[in-house]
Amino acid sequence: MxxxxxxxxxxxxxxxxxxxxxxxxxxxxxxxxxxxxxxxxxxxxxxxxxxxxxxxxxxxxxxxxxxxxxxxxxxxxxxxxxxxxxxxxxxxxxxxxxxxxxxxxxxxxxxxxxxxxxxxxxxxxxxxxxxxxxxxxxxxxxxxxxxxxxxxxAASTPLHRRGYRLDGRKAPLREDLAHALVLASGWQPGEALLDPFCGSGTIVIEAAAIAQGLPPGRLRAPALQHLALFDSRGWEKTFKERRPAIASLLAGGDRDAGAIEASKANAERAGVAAAITLHEGAVTTHPWLQAAGAPERGVLVTNPPFGVRVSDAAKLVPLYQTLGHRAARLGAAWRVAVLANDVRLCRRTGLVLTTAFTSKHGGLQVAAMVGSTALAERAGR
Ligand SMILES: C[S@@+](CC[C@H](N)C(=O)[O-])C[C@H]1O[C@@H](n2cnc3c(N)ncnc32)[C@H](O)[C@@H]1O
Missing domain, CATH: 3.30.2130.30 (VC0802-like)
Incomplete structure (x- = not known):
């Protein structure tokens, strides 16, 4: 060629x-x-x-x-x-x-x-x-x-299908969007990361792979393998490339037992289970969201339940408010990144969040909102 x-x-x-x-x-x-x-x-x-x-x-x-x-x-x-x-x-x-x-x-x-x-x-x-x-x-x-x-x-299946998520719970986040949210949050390997609404675990699993220096495409068939351009010797060398692994505290939580089971199975398949701590329980019961229970610094990166209909959104206001209050208690050395379809609902957290990116997910417009854990005065309550 x-x-x-x-x-x-x-x-x-x-x-x-x-x-x-x-x-x-x-x-x-x-x-x-x-x-x-x-x-x-x-x-x-x-x-x-x-x-x-x-x-x-x-x-x-x-x-x-x-x-x-x-x-x-x-x-x-x-x-x-x-x-x-x-x-x-x-x-x-x-x-x-x-x-x-x-x-x-x-x-x-x-x-x-x-x-x-x-x-x-x-x-x-x-x-x-x-x-x-x-x-x-x-x-x-x-x-x-x-x-x-x-x-x-060059790829036979879309790149966001990493191959670890055979077990997706209701409304799992696409792996590429989870990856983008982790990057946009500013989280760096070595920092703690918490997703208290982890569902099938996509966000923590993507972060764990980054922390361990593992490439996102490690479980997939290599690009070009199905085409005449495939260079098997070159691939053997490329596949061995790894970035340095940096120990990081990574935690997920979900009130749904099935979601925690799915997260465990997905993390096993992704080869990062040992790096993640999972907690079954409502957001208010997560050990890191109890007084003085969290690492000193880190980033709360999450995709809370979506409010698709107006009536759903109204019902979710208390949950988003709780998220904001609990995030604020993590202290000033923590930051927040939330991916949701309803920016107004995100504002009800009371946190001062700005839009890092907007995108599409399952036909819905979504926004990744990032900010500190400081609560705004009189914010949307
Ligand atoms: C939009 S899904 C998260 C999807 C996830 N990012 C994934 O990739 O699978 C929201 C999750 O929040 C959980 N959830 C809802 N209310 C909760 C609460 N009060 N405390 C903890 N988890 C809750 C649901 O069980 C659901 O798994």
Whole structure:
């Protein structure tokens, strides 16, 4: 393959600056754009990114871009591409097209033409992905104003699916959002971290992996493994990379026994169970939220129950107020980060919080609010 690969790490909206920071920690210079970060690199770069990026959802390799105004032209140009360099003939493919402002607008026809082109280039049609297939080469064809861009996803499944959370409780937080919240909270390995509404444990598990220097993609199939670009020798070296482990006190709590069981099982699978203390009980009973029960300094990072309907939000006001009061008692050396769908509800904590990022979660707009443990005078009560 000649020249560097043109790469785009996509992320949930609002996470672009955090993703740019993660790339910079890998000494990769990127250009933050809406929906992700563009950068260049080789197959080794792709494999490192697949291993280390905690806030990305996809890793796209742009293989070509050309002007195109007709389906016949698309099939001809797509058939000239060196698909054998990228695809393995036995790996199922899924071609997905999107179009906007272009003469070519029929997405199913675009998908069919690109599939035909691939079959021509490979000498036979690769299998088409079926629902439930784990190993799939995802090919994205994007038409914007008559410019066609073709990309291949370097990962077979989205990067936020780390592989440890087989057991998700109700409304588990996506792993990339949990990772982003931990980064946005300003928590550093070595500091204590508490999530008193831990559900399936995602936030503490992501933090524990960071503290132990473990890459977010360690449990997944390596990026590129399903493609012809995979470099197994390079991967063996990349996979051994670890950051220094720094002992940190990490605690989770939830009043639901099933949630604590799920957190334990997930933490075991993630290989971080020994680093986390879990407590079954209401937020008010967490040992760290009792007088003088907490480490001297740390960060309370949490995703409390969401108030989706107005009536739910009203019922949740006392819980958010309790959270604020308990957080305030942790003292001035603690900080707070809350991810919720209702900013007004967050304000009812009485804490002075500012928005670190806004994003989407399960179709809802969510905000990550961060601040100190100081209570505002007369705040929303
Ligand atoms: C939005 S979920 C947290 C999801 C979690 N971040 C995850 O990734 O799975 C909120 C959690 O708060 C718990 N919860 C609700 N009220 C509580 C209370 N008073 N004390 C402790 N936990 C509570 C629920 O059982 C639920 O697991």
């Amino acid at each position: 000649s020249g560097p690969l043109e790469l785009f790490a996509s992320c949930q909206p609002g996470l672009e600056p955090l993703l740019l920071g993660e790339l910079s920690a890998l000494e990769i210079e990127g250009d933050a754009q809406r929906g992700g970060v563009a950068f260049t690199g080789d197959a080794a770069t792709v494999q490192r990114c697949g291993l280390w990026l905690g806030t990305a959802s996809h890793l796209l390799m742009r293989i070509t871009q050309f002007r195109c105004r007709a389906l016949g032209e698309l099939q001809r140009k797509a058939a000239e591409l060196p698909w054998r360099q990228w695809l393995r003939a036995h790996v199922p493919i899924a071609v997905k097209a999107t179009t906007r402002g272009s003469r070519v607008y029929h997405t199913s026809a675009v998908e069919e033409r690109v599939e035909n082109a691939i079959a021509t280039a490979l000498g036979k049609a690769p299998p088409k992905a079926e629902p439930g297939d784990e190993i799939v080469a995802h090919i994205h064809v994007r038409f914007r104003e008559d410019v066609c861009t073709v990309s291949i996803d």
